[in-house]
Structures are given as structure tokens and as C-alpha cells.
Amino acid sequence: MPSGEHCRDLVVTGRVQTAERVVALTMEDPAGCPLPDWTPGAHVDLLLEGGTLVRQYSLCGAPDDRQRWRLGVLDEPGGRGGSRRVHESVHIGDRVAVRGPRNHFELVPAARYLFVAGGIGITPILPMIAAAEAADAQWRLHYGGRSRAAMAFLGEVERYGDRVSVRPMDEQGLLPLAEILGTPSPGTLVYCCGPESLLLAVEESCAAWPPGSLHVERFAPQQPVEPSNDTAFEVECRRSGVTVDVGPGQTILQALKAAGIGVMTSCEEGICGTCETRVLDGIPEHRDSVLDEAEQAANTCMMICVGRARTPRLVLDL
Known part of the structure; x- marks a missing residue:
């Protein structure tokens, strides 16, 4: 179980509209106790509606600030209701159950970074930039969004000057990925977060890297x-x-629940990593969006909310 996995009630001490449809929430322990350590790329679960509505949001504050956590939440009209609940009903002074932090988007040490963010995907990138800066690494950020008004935390990223390229789509069109990623750069790590259309385009552009x-x-x-x-x-x-x-047609998670075996879960879509489970024997069929190709090929763990088996039997550390 990852460190800090247990649930705690935090109080909302700050709420700022940082862009159209984006609020930044600051949360602290009501007794003033230090919060768990986290690293750039980490996210936490907000347990809303008494824990029946669980949603993941990236931590976008300073990892060395043990007194407060900051989250950026985009109100998504076509979403599953979590962001709407936050925007409508979570205010300063409210207590919210929070689980985590958890990190499946770790910043690997490198001499050079290329960050690509689309919309609310800027949130996990913010602490990564700060960490790259602190490590004296070379880095650049390409940040796209629908419009300047819709792009969160613009002031924070623009203070870095010409290392940041801000591209509102209504003014300049889509990010020029062929120009940004067309030539592989050995020794440079690319970190990208944003809508699926951007991720697919970046994956295609990085095929030769x-x-x-x-x-x-x-x-x-x-x-x-x-x-x-x-x-x-x-x-x-x-x-x-x-x-x-x-x-x-049944998931491992469903079969386990039916047998009375409790497993911590959240998204049940293979994107949050909450149900990550060690594989002791057998070969899983990975259907998640958390593990990278190398991690999937290792077959040492799997997301049981979506994964199945390539062998007649799996042995799991449960």
C-alpha cells in the first residue's frame, strides 16, 4: 500500500478562481498536523457525498509545504459529476475526506525536460517545473488551452519567461507538436498531461524518441x-x-467483491492506480492507463479493476 494511503479529513482554507471553470482549493489539517510527504506528479482522492463519489486531482502546490495541499479542479459539464460537486458545494471552512497521496507520474531525474500541458493538465506539471528548476535542469514548457481566460495558473508559469510558450487555441491554433517533438533529443524526458487527443498526438510525435x-x-x-x-x-x-x-465479461475486482474480499478502489476505469496489486504468479492482461509499457511487460503488478489474465490462473498478493 502506498505511503499516506489512509483517509483523513481536511479543511478547505482557500478557494481561488484561477481561470474560467477552474478553482484552486487549498486544504489543511484542522488540527494543524503536518500532511504526508508527496512528490511532483502525485494526486489525491477526494471522497465526496459521504465517500460514494470519489475523484482524483493532482497536487499542484509545493511538495516541501507540509501544512497545506493545493488542487486545481476544472468544472467539466460533460464529466461524471465530481467536478460539478466541488464547484457547487465545496467552500472555505468545509471539511473534505481525502485519501493519498499516490504517484504514478513520477518525475525521473534528468538533465533536460520538455513539458507539454493541455488545459487542466498543467496541474501536475507545476511542481515538476519547480523541481526541475531547483535541480538546475534545463527545461521548457509548451502550454496550450482553449483561450487565455481558460488557462489556469498562467501567472505562475509566465514568470519563468522565455522557457514557457503559452498557446491559446483561439489565438494561435493547436500546439505545433511536429515542431516541438519532431526531432528526438536523447537525454531529454518528455512529460505530458492533458486531454486524450493531445496525449495521442504527443505519443505519435514521440514514436521515434x-x-x-x-x-x-x-x-x-x-x-x-x-x-x-x-x-x-x-x-x-x-x-x-x-x-x-x-x-x-467480469472484472477481477467484481469477482473479489462477490467473494467478500475487500480491496481499496476508486475510479474502476484503470486510470487512478488505487487498486494496484502485486502479481505473484501467472501473466496478467493489462488494460489500464497507469502502467507504462515497461511496467506492463514486467508483469509484477496490475490494476485489477480492468485487467484480466493471459494464463488460466493468477496468484495475487491479496
Whole structure:
């Protein structure tokens, strides 16, 4: 279980409109206790509606500030209701249950970084830029959005001067990815967060870069690929001593819940990493958007909310 995984009630001590449809929330422990450590790229779960509505938001403050956490929340009219709940009902003085932090978007040490952000995808990039700056690494940021008014935290990124390129779509069009990423740069790591259309375009533009150069974080599941195996299989829970059958069209998580085995979950879409589970034996079929290609190929862990099995039996550390 990742560090800081237990749930805590925090009080909202700040709420600022930082762009059209984007609020920045500042949260602190009501007793003034220090908050858990976190690193750039981390996110937390907000447990809303008594824990029935769970949503993930990136931490975008300063990791060395143990007294407060900051989140940026975009109101998404076509979303699943979490952001609407935050915008309408979470105000200064309110207490909110928070779980985490958790990080599947770690900033790997490097001499040079290229950051690409689209819209609210700027939130995990903000502390990464600060960390790159503190490490005296070379870096550049390309930040796109619908309009300047819709782009959050502009003042914070523009203070870095010519290392930042801000491109509002209504003024200049889409980010020129062919120009930004067309020539591979060995030794440079690319970090990208934003809408799925941007991530897919960046992945295509980085196809010729050295393996491991590109790191992305998704807010929504990738388009599903044709599964190689949707037949029934067994899952042995080694620590629980229980074996369950997982039927076609059923998730491991659903089978475990039906057997009374409790597992911490959140998105159930393979994007948040809450249900990450160690694989002790067997070969999983990965269908998540959390693990990169190398992590999936290692087959040492999986997201059981969407993953299945390529072998007749999986043994999990549950």
C-alpha cells in the first residue's frame, strides 16, 4: 500500500478562481498536523457525498509545504459529476475526506525536460517545473488551452519567461507538436498531461524518441484495444487463502467483491492506480492507463479493476 494511503479529513482554507471553470482549493489539517510527504506528479482522492463519489486531482502546490495541499479542479459539464460537486458545494471552512497521496507520474531525474500541458493538465506539471528548476535542469514548457481566460495558473508559469510558450487555441491554433517533438533529443524526458487527443498526438510525435523518453498521465481511460483473452480464469488470493473464478465479461475486482474480499478502489476505469496489486504468479492482461509499457511487460503488478489474465490462473498478493 502506498505511503499516506489512509483517509483523513481536511479543511478547505482557500478557494481561488484561477481561470474560467477552474478553482484552486487549498486544504489543511484542522488540527494543524503536518500532511504526508508527496512528490511532483502525485494526486489525491477526494471522497465526496459521504465517500460514494470519489475523484482524483493532482497536487499542484509545493511538495516541501507540509501544512497545506493545493488542487486545481476544472468544472467539466460533460464529466461524471465530481467536478460539478466541488464547484457547487465545496467552500472555505468545509471539511473534505481525502485519501493519498499516490504517484504514478513520477518525475525521473534528468538533465533536460520538455513539458507539454493541455488545459487542466498543467496541474501536475507545476511542481515538476519547480523541481526541475531547483535541480538546475534545463527545461521548457509548451502550454496550450482553449483561450487565455481558460488557462489556469498562467501567472505562475509566465514568470519563468522565455522557457514557457503559452498557446491559446483561439489565438494561435493547436500546439505545433511536429515542431516541438519532431526531432528526438536523447537525454531529454518528455512529460505530458492533458486531454486524450493531445496525449495521442504527443505519443505519435514521440514514436521515434528513445524508449522511456515519454511520460504521460491520463484523466480518462485509453480507447480499449481488442482483448486477447476474455475467457474465464482463476485468481488465488495468496494472503487471504481464497480462490475465486472470474467469468467472461467480469472484472477481477467484481469477482473479489462477490467473494467478500475487500480491496481499496476508486475510479474502476484503470486510470487512478488505487487498486494496484502485486502479481505473484501467472501473466496478467493489462488494460489500464497507469502502467507504462515497461511496467506492463514486467508483469509484477496490475490494476485489477480492468485487467484480466493471459494464463488460466493468477496468484495475487491479496
